Amino acid sequence: NAGVTQTPKFQVLKTGQSMTLQCAQDMNHEYMSWYRQDPGMGLRLIHYSVGAGITDQGEVPNGYNVSRSTTEDFPLRLLSAAPSQTSVYFCASRPTGGSNYGYTFGSGTRLTVV
Amino acid sequence: KNEVEQSPQNLTAQEGEFITINCSYSVGISALHWLQQHPGGGIVSLFMLSSGKKKHGRLIATINIQEKHSSLHITASHPRDSAVYICAVRYLGAQKLVFGQGTRLTINP
Numbered sequence: 339n340a341g342v343t344q345t346p347k348f349q350v351l352k353t354g355q356s357m358t359l360q361c362a363q364d365m366n367h368e369y370m371s372w373y374r375q376d377p378g379m380g381l382r383l384i385h386y387s388v389g390a391g392i393t394d395q396g397e398v399p400n401g402y403n404v405s406r407s408t409t410e411d412f413p414l415r416l417l418s419a420a421p422s423q424t425s426v427y428f429c430a431s432r433p434t435g436g437s438n439y440g441y442t443f444g445s446g447t448r449l450t451v452v
Numbered sequence: 453k454n455e456v457e458q459s460p461q462n463l464t465a466q467e468g469e470f471i472t473i474n475c476s477y478s479v480g481i482s483a484l485h486w487l488q489q490h491p492g493g494g495i496v497s498l499f500m501l502s503s504g505k506k507k508h509g510r511l512i513a514t515i516n517i518q519e520k521h522s523s524l525h526i527t528a529s530h531p532r533d534s535a536v537y538i539c540a541v542r543y544l545g546a547q548k549l550v551f552g553q554g555t556r557l558t559i560n561p
Contacts, residue, residue, distance in 0.1 A: 369547065381538070381551040388547060396548060428495060434547075440485065441549070443495040 340364055344429050344444035351419040351451045359414040359447050361429030367442070368434040370412040374398065374425040381428065387412055388434055419451045458539050458552035466560055471526040473555045475539030478520065485549065486513050486524050487538040495538070498524070529559045
């Protein structure tokens with residue numbers, strides 16, 4: 339099925355561990371982004387990319403790294419997990435080249451850091 | 453202060469009622485999005501607006517660019533409409549979305 343695929347759906351990490359959240363889309367969307375969703379905070383942008391080889395920081399980038407080696411994939415790396423990174427993470431994509439395109443969201447990854 | 457303000461934060465209504473959720477923003481935008489999130493679920497894009505009005509089934513979204521305001525209406529509400537509705541805007545010249553805090557809607561049978 340076309341869309342945005344996020345893996346894993348659930349993950350528990352110990353403080354200090356590293357992991358990568360995967361995001362892949364098969365719609366040839368240039369723009370991809372990562373958000374975290376916390377109770378009472380709404381969705382906040384972590385990092386985004388407007389195309390392969392190009393990434394930029396969002397509102398809350400600290401503790402996270404990204405790369406965009408292909409159009410399809412936009413992984414989010416936690417180098418040393420902290421309890422403050424317990425959250426639900428969403429990846430989203432859209433075409434660029436104008437404002438008349440909606441976003442497609444992945445189903446989310448629920449991360450708990452203990 | 454959030455740049456995108458939604459009201460109300462919580463709304464409980466009876467099945468069949470007409471529902472209105474409001475969204476206000478601060479500066480010029482290229483697009484406004486309405487999103488739906490069911491409990492424990494993913495996020496679905498309902499509408500993208502840059503002007504006027506859009507309708508999909510029982511859902512209607514309007515935007516007033518001059519007043520920097522948008523509304524999402526649900527006609528003949530149903531318990532399956534119970535969800536969090538999120539307004540998000542893309543400001544002129546920007547790539548990223550700015551999100552409202554969401555409106556939690558509960559429709560009782």
